[in-house]
Amino acid sequence: MAPALTDPTAAYLAAPTKTPNLVAPEPEHCPGPESEQAGQGDACAGCPNQTICASAPKGPDPDIPLITARLSQVKHKILVLSGKGGVGKSTFSTLLAHAFATNPESTVYVCDTDISGPSIPKMMGVEAETIHVSNAGWSPVWVTDNLGAMSIQFMLPNRDDAVIWRGPKKNGLIKQFLKDVEWGEADYLIVDTPPGTSDEHLSVNSLLKESGVDGAVVVTTPQEVSLLDVRKEIDFCKKAGIKILGLVENMSGYVCGNCQTTSHVFRPTTGGGRRLARTMGIPFLGSVPLDPRVGMACDYGESFLESYPNSPASKAIQSVVRAVSEQIGEDPEKVIPSEPLV
Template identity: 45%
Template sequence: MVQLHQNVESAKNQNQAKEDQDAQVKGSLQKIKNKFIVMSGKGGVGKTSTSVNLAIALSEKGFKVGLMDVDLHGPDVPRMLGLSGMLDLNPNRKLNPMKYSENLATVSIESLTPNKDDAVIWRGPIKYSAIRQFIADVEWGELDFLIVDSPPGTGDEPLTIAQTMSDAKAIIVTTPQEVSLADVRKSINFCKTVKMDIFGLIENMSGLECPHCGKMIELFGSGGGEKTAADADINFIGRVPFDLNMVTAGDSGTCFQKKYANSPVTLAFGNVAEKMGELV
């Protein structure tokens, strides 16, 4: 009898803890006007650099932006922003997101692990809990945009976002090559299955301007992203060219858009941010 009573009390406590977290999640999300999840069907298409640069472009336009890194097994957002150190607690016993600028702050599992080279070996339920804590236990405050950088594919992380943020919109990133496009079609079908609106598709690494003659080199083909968007009846919102300086900036944690303000890459991200800004 004693054991049964203890089990009942334990279940009550667990239910109460879940209700408390649900309330905190709802409270945090109510303060955020627009939520976007940046997805890709496969790795290596520049999804994280797209997330980071869209967040920077929006913040440079004066919007308050949060950037949430839910790529729990390969978190790169802090390094690409040139941020280091650990998140700290505020007097409300909530985590303060790490500030990149006056208008942009970010949260990543990398900012919660003392050894940045440690592997995160988690199954689905733990990942679900961690992502909800990124929302409930972080002092995001009032935001115009929350950009969520998701890992490649259609697994636990994007599913958790879809279930937790019913009004989130997807931005899908691809390269022009068919291997990437085949996986992107799975991402499009994922969004349709979970009833998530797709804001649009971005074709990344879309050509490289030859530094010698100025002609465009189609490294991965051309036009595949735009055709896929048309076939799926979703918006094609931008084509971002390949730039070797983008690689260097990401590795060193320097802001590409500030250093190369007039580059086609900066202008492309600015154009997408302009379209997103029309929602506010």
């Protein structure tokens, strides 16, 4: 049964993070009381908690073995990253999930780790749902028979409530998602992340590393201003030891709803995603054109791939999914057949 707002989910929102007893709030750039840099970082200078944090126990996170055990039956774990906001990363995550879920034999989950701006529930049409709690843990919200989602949106009393949290508390909730959600046996876990190379990315990477992450799909748009930030994301992946499955160029053209002709809106001034992938030595997974009906489908929480199977955008998404399948060692024709969706 769904928990009441006064039960575990709402209680968690109001609860402090599991940290040492601090005498003052964490500063804006706090490395976290449990971090190896606690009490030693630049943000620690002059902080009333400096001595407390410096003397707190350090070492490997004791919850990592629990997370590894919880995710042991999830076959593939894929991160969706982008250093730039507004490139359609969450939209792409939902399209990727729906594409994998077109195979009825596959079980697919999407974990929304954008704590401040969760959008996956809206795009999947389950915004009004709440998390179900049982003795086995939190249950994902089911979108279809084989597609589920987890997001902080399911825990908020009102859908317009702002989540005003510092890094340590965000990281704590991400850990809850990975440790306490009853993922069970699944084929794909797609982790949608916020823009940038911030706390959430470091937390997800460190918590998932032991359980085995297949890699990251990096999303960009053709303009140089987007590629500039995506280069930083690629560098982050290399430094953090995250395998890059490939680069996707989103919004690479505009699909006319009437004649289906594709024309360029955001023209690549420096070669776009394909050239960036070649320069950085990473696979180029494909280009996905901008179809206005994608946004409409997300607004109504529908599957664009099912509603408009003959759109150039749908065919491009299928091509990208087959390319991702190859990168994770799956047979593309078994994951998503090359024939048009029906």
